[in-house]
Amino acid sequence: MTKQIRQLDRVVIRFAGDSGDGMQLTGDRFTSETAQLGNDISTLPNFPAEIRAPAGTLPGVSSFQVHFADYDILTPGDAPNVLVAMNPAALKANLADLPRGADIIVNTDEFTRRNLAKVGYQTSPLDDDSLAGYVVHPVALTSMTIGALADQDVSKKDAERAKNMFALGLLSWMYSRPYASTLRFLERKFAARPELVAANIAAFKAGWNFGETTEDFAVRYEVKPAKMHPGTYRNITGNQALSLGLVAAGVRSGLPVFLGAYPITPASDILHELSKHKRFGVVTMQAEDEIAAVGAALGASYGGSLGVTTTSGPGVALKSETISLAVALELPLVIVDVQRAGPSTGMPTKTEQADLNMALHGRHGEAPVAVIAPKSPSDCFHAALEAARIALTYRTPVILLSDNYVANGSEPWLLPDVESLPDLRVEFATAPNGEDGTTFLPYLRDPETLARPWAVPGTPGLEHRIGGLEKADKTGDISYDPANHDFMVRTRAARIETIPVPDVEVEDPDGDARVLVLGWGSTYGPIGAACRGLRQRGLSVAQAHLRHLAPMPANLGEVLRSYDRVVIPEMNLGQLAHVIRAKYLVDAIGYNQVRGLPFTAAELETMLEEVLKNV
Amino acid sequence: MSEPIALKLTAKDFKSDQEVRWCPGCGDYAILAAVQQFMPELNIPRENTVFISGIGCSSRFPYYMNTYGMHSIHGRAPAIATGLSVSRPDLSVWVVTGDGDALSIGGNHLIHALRRNVNLKILLFNNRIYGLTKGQYSPTSEVGKITKSTPVGSADAPFNPLSLALGAEATFVARTIDSDRKHLQSVLRAAAQHEGSAFVEIYQNCNIFNDGAFDQLKEPATRDDFLIRLEHGQPITFGKDGQFCVVHPPGGFGLEVRETAATPAEEIVVHDATVTDPAYAFALSRLPGLDLRNTPIGVFRSVGRPSYDRVVQEQVATARATVTETPERQLAALLGSGDTWTIL
Numbered sequence: 023m024t025k026q027i028r029q030l031d032r033v034v035i036r037f038a039g040d041s042g043d044g045m046q047l048t049g050d051r052f053t054s055e056t057a058q059l060g061n062d063i064s065t066l067p068n069f070p071a072e073i074r075a076p077a078g079t080l081p082g083v084s085s086f087q088v089h090f091a092d093y094d095i096l097t098p099g100d101a102p103n104v105l106v107a108m109n110p111a112a113l114k115a116n117l118a119d120l121p122r123g124a125d126i127i128v129n130t131d132e133f134t135r136r137n138l139a140k141v142g143y144q145t146s147p148l149d150d151d152s153l154a155g156y157v158v159h160p161v162a163l164t165s166m167t168i169g170a171l172a173d174q175d176v177s178k179k180d181a182e183r184a185k186n187m188f189a190l191g192l193l194s195w196m197y198s199r200p201y202a203s204t205l206r207f208l209e210r211k212f213a214a215r216p217e218l219v220a221a222n223i224a225a226f227k228a229g230w231n232f233g234e235t236t237e238d239f240a241v242r243y244e245v246k247p248a249k250m251h252p253g254t255y256r257n258i259t260g261n262q263a264l265s266l267g268l269v270a271a272g273v274r275s276g277l278p279v280f281l282g283a284y285p286i287t288p289a290s291d292i293l294h295e296l297s298k299h300k301r302f303g304v305v306t307m308q309a310e311d312e313i314a315a316v317g318a319a320l321g322a323s324y325g326g327s328l329g330v331t332t333t334s335g336p337g338v339a340l341k342s343e344t345i346s347l348a349v350a351l352e353l354p355l356v357i358v359d360v361q362r363a364g365p366s367t368g369m370p371t372k373t374e375q376a377d378l379n380m381a382l383h384g385r386h387g388e389a390p391v392a393v394i395a396p397k398s399p400s401d402c403f404h405a406a407l408e409a410a411r412i413a414l415t416y417r418t419p420v421i422l423l424s425d426n427y428v429a430n431g432s433e434p435w436l437l438p439d440v441e442s443l444p445d446l447r448v449e450f451a452t453a454p455n456g457e458d459g460t461t462f463l464p465y466l467r468d469p470e471t472l473a474r475p476w477a478v479p480g481t482p483g484l485e486h487r488i489g490g491l492e493k494a495d496k497t498g499d500i501s502y503d504p505a506n507h508d509f510m511v512r513t514r515a516a517r518i519e520t521i522p523v524p525d526v527e528v529e530d531p532d533g534d535a536r537v538l539v540l541g542w543g544s545t546y547g548p549i550g551a552a553c554r555g556l557r558q559r560g561l562s563v564a565q566a567h568l569r570h571l572a573p574m575p576a577n578l579g580e581v582l583r584s585y586d587r588v589v590i591p592e593m594n595l596g597q598l599a600h601v602i603r604a605k606y607l608v609d610a611i612g613y614n615q616v617r618g619l620p621f622t623a624a625e626l627e628t629m630l631e632e633v634l635k636n637v
Numbered sequence: 638m639s640e641p642i643a644l645k646l647t648a649k650d651f652k653s654d655q656e657v658r659w660c661p662g663c664g665d666y667a668i669l670a671a672v673q674q675f676m677p678e679l680n681i682p683r684e685n686t687v688f689i690s691g692i693g694c695s696s697r698f699p700y701y702m703n704t705y706g707m708h709s710i711h712g713r714a715p716a717i718a719t720g721l722s723v724s725r726p727d728l729s730v731w732v733v734t735g736d737g738d739a740l741s742i743g744g745n746h747l748i749h750a751l752r753r754n755v756n757l758k759i760l761l762f763n764n765r766i767y768g769l770t771k772g773q774y775s776p777t778s779e780v781g782k783i784t785k786s787t788p789v790g791s792a793d794a795p796f797n798p799l800s801l802a803l804g805a806e807a808t809f810v811a812r813t814i815d816s817d818r819k820h821l822q823s824v825l826r827a828a829a830q831h832e833g834s835a836f837v838e839i840y841q842n843c844n845i846f847n848d849g850a851f852d853q854l855k856e857p858a859t860r861d862d863f864l865i866r867l868e869h870g871q872p873i874t875f876g877k878d879g880q881f882c883v884v885h886p887p888g889g890f891g892l893e894v895r896e897t898a899a900t901p902a903e904e905i906v907v908h909d910a911t912v913t914d915p916a917y918a919f920a921l922s923r924l925p926g927l928d929l930r931n932t933p934i935g936v937f938r939s940v941g942r943p944s945y946d947r948v949v950q951e952q953v954a955t956a957r958a959t960v961t962e963t964p965e966r967q968l969a970a971l972l973g974s975g976d977t978w979t980i981l
Contacts, residue, residue, distance in 0.1 A: 054976050203976050247980075256977045266972060273964040280724050300956035302967065305724055305949060310749035314716035317709075317746070321689070321720030324707060325728070329720065347710050437977070440969045479705035479721070479728050482684045487653065487700050489708025490692075499655065500700070 025234070025242045032091035033197065033245055034099030037189070038116050039108030039129075040077055041070060041084045044186040049086025051190055051207060055199035057257045057434055060247030061090040064547065065257075065432040066098035066620070071287065071371045078132075078140045083115040092246040096547040096554070098431060100622035106189055108132060108163070111141045122155040127192070129185070131164035159238055163188055170228035176221045184225035191229025198244050201226070251436055258435040260399040260428035261288070264358065265295035267406025268330055269302050274407070275414055275446035278303040280322030282315035283332045287370040288426045289360040292332045312340035316357065320344060323353045326450060326478035328410060332358040335377045336366070338421070342385050345419050347490050349389040349514060352465075352474050354413035356406075357391075361425040363618045372618025373426035375543055376594035381421040382572055382601065388511045390518040392416070393572040395423040397546035400435035402428060405569070407444055414448050416521055417473040423571070425593075427620045428544040451475035451484055462486055464498040472517040523570040525577040530564035531557065536637050538585035539630065540610070542568040542598055544620065545591055551623035552630055561634055571598070574605070582608045586637050589613060591626055646677035653703040659694060664815035664841035668762065669701055675822045676704075679729070679829055686729045689718040691738040694769050695762035695841070698733040712743025715750035715757065719945075722756050726946045729829075732759040736777040737767050740796050744776075751807040753945040754833035758825075761798060761838050762815075766847035779927060784846075799922035799937060802836040803915045809835035810918060811936045815842060816855050820866075820934060827936050833944040853929045865924065867935030872905040881931075882906075883924070891920040894931050910939040 035052070039045045046067055053065050066087045075082030089099035104125045107113040109132035120126070133146050147153050148160060167188040171181040187208075194201050205223055212218040233239050258266075272279035281304065283293040297306040305322070309315035316331040323329030331341065338345075338359045348355045361377045363369035381393045392412045396405035402424060409420040454462045455475060462484045465474050477484040486498060494501035495509060528538070529550075541549045546567050553565045566581060568574065582588050582602065588610040590599040596612035603610055613629050615621060651673040659665045676686070686704040690696035692711035699706030709717050714732045722730045732750075739747045739761050750757060766784070767773040773786040777798065781790035802810050809831040813824040821839065828835035840851045853859045861877040873883040874897055882897040882905045892906060912918070918938035925932040960967060 057976065058978050060978065060980060250980050252980050254973060254977050254979045256973070256975055269971065270968055273968045278724060280720060282720060299971070300953045301960050302964065302971075303953060303957065305953060307720070307723065307949070309716065310745055313713060314719070314746050314749065317713045317716030318720030318723070321717035321722075322724040323720075324717070325721045325725040327720075327724045343710055344713065351707070437972050440965050440972070479687045479725065480685055482682065485683055485704055487655075487702075487706040487708065489699070489706075490710055491708060 026240060027198075027242050027244055030243050030245050031093065032089065032095065033104065033243065034087060034089045034102045035104040035106070035193065036085055036087040036102035036116060036119075037106045038083060038085035038112035039106075039186070040111065041072070041074055041082050042077065043084070043108045044183070045084045045086050045108070048186045048190050049088055051204045052193060052199065053088050053257055053432065054203050054207070055194060055201055056088065056090045056197075057255065058200050058203055060250070061092065061245055062094050062248040062250065063257060063432070063434055064089045064095055064098045066427070067430050069371055071369070078109055078111055078137045080111050080115050080141055083111050085112070085116060090245055092248050094248060094250070096551040097620070097623055100624045104193075106193065108185070108189070110137050110143055110147075113147065114141045114143070120156065123157065125157045125159065126153065127159045127161055127189070129163035129189075130160045131162050161192070161232070161238075166228065166232065167225050171221050171224055174221045174224060175217045180218060180221060184222050187222045187225040188229035188232075191226040191231075192233045194226075195230040195233030196239060196242060198242060201230070250434070253436045255434045255436055257432050258400055258403075259430055259432045260396065260402040260424055261291040261360070261430065262295060263400050263435065264396070264402035264406050264422075264424060264429075265292050267403040268296060268356070268410070269299050269304060270403070270440075270443055271407050271410035271446060272302055272304060272328060273440075274443050275328060275410065275448060277326065277328045277414075277448070278305060279330060280319060280327040281306045281330045281332065282309050282318035282322070283307070284309050284312045284315045284337065286312075286334045286337050288362055288429050289332045289334050289337075289358065291429070292358065292360075312337040313344060316341040316344040316355075320348050320351070320353060320355055323348075323355055324351070324478070326476070328354060328356070328414065330356040330358065332360070334360050334362050334370070335364045335380065338377060338380060338384070345391065346385045346387060346389045348419040349385070349391060350490050350493075351488050352417045353476070354417055355419040356409045356413050356422060357419060358422045358424060360429045361423060363616070369618045371426065373544070373620060374593050374616060374618065375423070375425055375545070376597065376616065377423060378542075378571065378594065378597040381423055388515060390515050391572065392418055392420040392518055392521060392570075393423060394420065394570055395543035395568070396428055397543065397567055397569065399428050399431050399433050403435070403438075407446070408569070411444055411446055412521060414446055415473065416471055416517060417476060418518065423543055425544050448476065450481065451477040452481060454483060463496045464488060465493055466496045467513075472513065472520065519573050521573050523573060523575055526566050526568060526575040526581055528564050528566045528581055529553070530562070532562040535562040535564035536586040537630070537633055538564045538566055538582065538588050540566050540568065540582070540588055540590050540598070540602070541592070542571060545593065548621040548623050548626055549591060552626035555623060555627045556630060556634070561631070563630060563634065568598070579606045582606050582610070587611065587633060589630065589633055591621060591629075593621070641680055644677070644680050644682060646680075646683070648674040648677065650683060651676045651703050653701050655700045657701050658697065660845050662844040663694070664764065664843070665695060665698070665762065667815045667818065668760075668821065668839055668841060669698065671818045671821045672825065673702070674818075675825050678826070681729050685727065686731070687721065688731045688733055689714045689721070690733040691735075691743055692769070693735040693738045693767075694843075695733055695735040696738060712738055712741070713746060714738070715743065715746040715755075715759065718757050719750055719753070719755045723946050723949050726756065726950055730757050732757050734759065734761050736761065736763045736765060736775045736798070740776040740798060740801065748801070748805040751802055751805040751834045751836060754808050754942050756833055756944040756946045758828050758835045759837065761836070762841040763798060763838050764841045764843040764847055765850050766843050768843045768846055772846040797922055798838045800919060803919045803922060803938065806915055807836045807938070808833045808940050808942050809936070810938045811836070812838045812840070812934045814840045814851065814854055814934060824936065827939065831939060832947070833942055851929065854932055863930050863932055865931060865933040867908050867910075867921070867933050867937065869908055869910045869936065872902070872907050874905060885920075891923055894924065910936045912938070913940055
């Protein structure tokens with residue numbers, strides 16, 4: 023039959039199933055095919071903390087959302103146009119997010135009485151009228167996959183497990199995706215077991231062919247490539263980009279990167295990724311605990327490496343004493359906090375921005391550090407380089423606040439020209455710096471950066487001792503002198519406060535906005551999408567986004583005071599808003615939400631519209 | 638390889654310009670002097686030597702050594718030193734710690750440094766008391782110890798530091814005493830020559846808060862009958878007249894002390910520090926009683942195992958051996974790996 027082809031400008035698809043159904047992989051492959059086609063993309067995985075919750079239950083549902091369009095997009099999409107539900111639990115867990123009229127593709131084989139009962143369905147939603155507002159496509163995914171693989175040399179279990187590839191084939195057909203990269207992927211993934219390569223490819227093709235022949239899918243869709251800057255792209259998650267940024271920092275500084283880390287969700291992937299890059303001289307150490315991880319990183323920095331530790335909120339709490347030691351020692355150290363919902367174990371696979379207070383203030387004594395935050399998955403690459411630049415230039419700990427949303431979300435990344443990346447080379451001290459020509463003064467500062475010399479062990483003539491006890495200015499000797507302590511505390515504060523950071527840029531295309539939305543970190547996408555929506559409706563709103571949280575950009579106060587209203591959306595209870603109010607005496611309004619999920623553009627748009635009305 | 642040039646360093650070269658500020662009479666002075674006198678023997682340039690400490694009286698040690706040094710935070714010296722040693726295998730890294738620092742707040746880092754066999758020389762000054770915080774009981778204080786924090790006696794059982802280190806499968810374990818400079822230096826010598834973690838417990842007198850804790854091992858009247866001086870390859874006999882010996886009774890798990898006169902010579906244990914099974918050294922570590930009778934000193938265990946530093950650096954070297962490109966080109970290739978697409 024001839025299928026009708028309909029053009030769309032954007033689509034949001036959510037793949038949902040049991041944790042064991044391979045939904046992350048399915049979504050990942052669909053994303054890769056979509057990237058090959060040249061659409062702009064944004065993705066959001068959502069998975070349980072349990073590795074394998076009981077099969078078929080609500081806690082076991084894992085999903086992957088992909089938003090793709092023929093124009094540049096900022097978020098993974100508020101609501102899916104299409105839900106692929108591999109079982110009743112996946113349907114039940116995700117239905118509330120679907121707008122009326124959305125397509126639902128369900129695997130009918132899993133809608134058994136037992137599976138329905140597990141999630142509290144008295145009757146099958148496929149049989150009553152509870153899905154009347156949606157376009158439901160019942161597909162016997164499991165049995166058709168097993169049927170398609172009947173003459174393949176695989177067990178029934180392996181055949182059944184290939185059902186995600188059937189689903190991927192069907193969706194790839196529906197949205198006219200090029201699938202060569204998926205076939206190559208399957209060949210690589212199952213290289214050791216050729217029978218599984220054949221079975222998975224057969225399942226994929228069966229799904230594709232099913233779409234082409236069945237009458238249930240009368241329409242095929244196309245989403246044309248987006249207009250993007252010329253260049254080479256890859257799809258990348260925040261954790262991957264951050265890891266590559268650290269490798270790049272090693273190359274551009276000429277220093278070995280040393281990562282001390284203890285496994286913790288959602289930061290462990292950075293440890294996994296960096297452990298693969300030994301050929302760059304990267305040393306990774308899985309330490310016995312969070313404290314040892316940062317300690318080892320600091321020890322490596324002392325020896326002339328770029329010391330890095332990666333963790334999440336609970337880990338930063340444990341590292342706090344060592345970060346303060348690094349403040350006193352004035353050595354470079356990069357601390358990556360991939361934030362998750364807290365306090366305590368909280369919701370380890372869900373996102374939040376509630377570690378800002380800890381990053382800014384969470385240490386004993388006056389212990390200032392630099393704090394920066396990436397705004398999107400690919401921005402994690404540049405944020406890592408910036409963290410390394412500040413750490414190396416100013417000999418200070420830098421906390422990089424990523425979060426679960428940017429860490430696991432993905433987007434296309436325009437590959438940078440390596441030569442254009444910042445030059446991070448540093449000079450170690452090699453000779454005495456005292457006036458007499460023979461004395462070494464470990465705390466004699468560079469007048470411009472206020473950084474002290476980095477004299478690494480092995481340098482003859484510069485033997486010296488450093489430690490956590492207060493040090494005399496210049497000599498670094500132990501000092502209990504009141505005036506010296508006051509001076510050193512103020513100097514350490516000034517050292518951070520005077521780091522030059524770029525001015526904050528304001529996006530106000532209409533030029534007459536009276537309301538400014540200020541954000542930081544991963545809220546950039548939803549805030550940007552909300553502002554865009556308002557402007558499309560003729561309303562004026564300005565957006566500014568902070569990458570540097572300590573020190574803050576020099577022009578920030580002036581920017582804030584030039585608007586009648588400042589709104590600060592945050593996935594916490596107003597941590598940046600408190601700082602802004604205290605520091606700039608601006609009556610900023612917070613918009614706060616801590617549900618473990620990113621803001622939707624729609625809710626921000628609604629909120630901002632209210633603010634605009636009342637200015 | 639040519640012979641290393643003799644540096645002709647002296648003890649004076651290892652003294653820093655800082656005034657030593659331990660209490661007069663503290664055992665730490667003797668250890669510092671012994672270490673400063675010993676260091677030239679290693680013929681390692683001062684700039685390649687690093688002392689890292691935690692917190693406590695003993696942890697002031699690095700300030701007094703004219704080498705590189707770091708006085709860090711409580712309990713964390715082994716972790717910090719691990720990062721330094723692994724990333725800088727060219728350095729000689731020493732950790733100075735105490736019973737509270739190493740066994741209480743820093744217990745975790747100590748056992749993990751030892752199991753990894755990080756190339757650190759760890760000197761644990763054991764005075765069985767918290768000195769810097771003015772006299773609370775420590776994890777090596779005896780049960781019932783009366784201190785400021787335990788006015789009716791401590792309720793917790795102490796650690797035996799050597800048993801603990803051996804439980805973590807430390808490859809080098811030794812004990813010595815602050816007041817016996819010659820023995821202390823012989824143990825330092827053996828520790829310095831060992832590849833991997835060398836754990837040295839030094840009995841150290843705190844004359845302010847726990848004076849005389851090790852007197853039986855020092856007083857001429859008792860020391861010979863109390864101390865077992867271990868020597869590799871020699872039968873273990875001790876006492877003023879060699880009247881005691883160590884045997885491994887059949888059917889038992891451990892070692893026991895017997896009268897030499899009543900023991901056939903072939904039953905006397907010949908000390909072998911290279912026994913692979915840590916059970917032997919563990920049994921030695923269990924010999925002393927509460928009254929310090931039968932306290933072995935010397936090298937309990939010294940076995941070969943590649944250091945963590947070496948294994949990690951070999952992995953990096955193996956990976957780097959395949960590199961033919963400049964770092965920049967390598968990086969460009971890494972950034973562009975995986976599925977990419979080009980927009981013209």
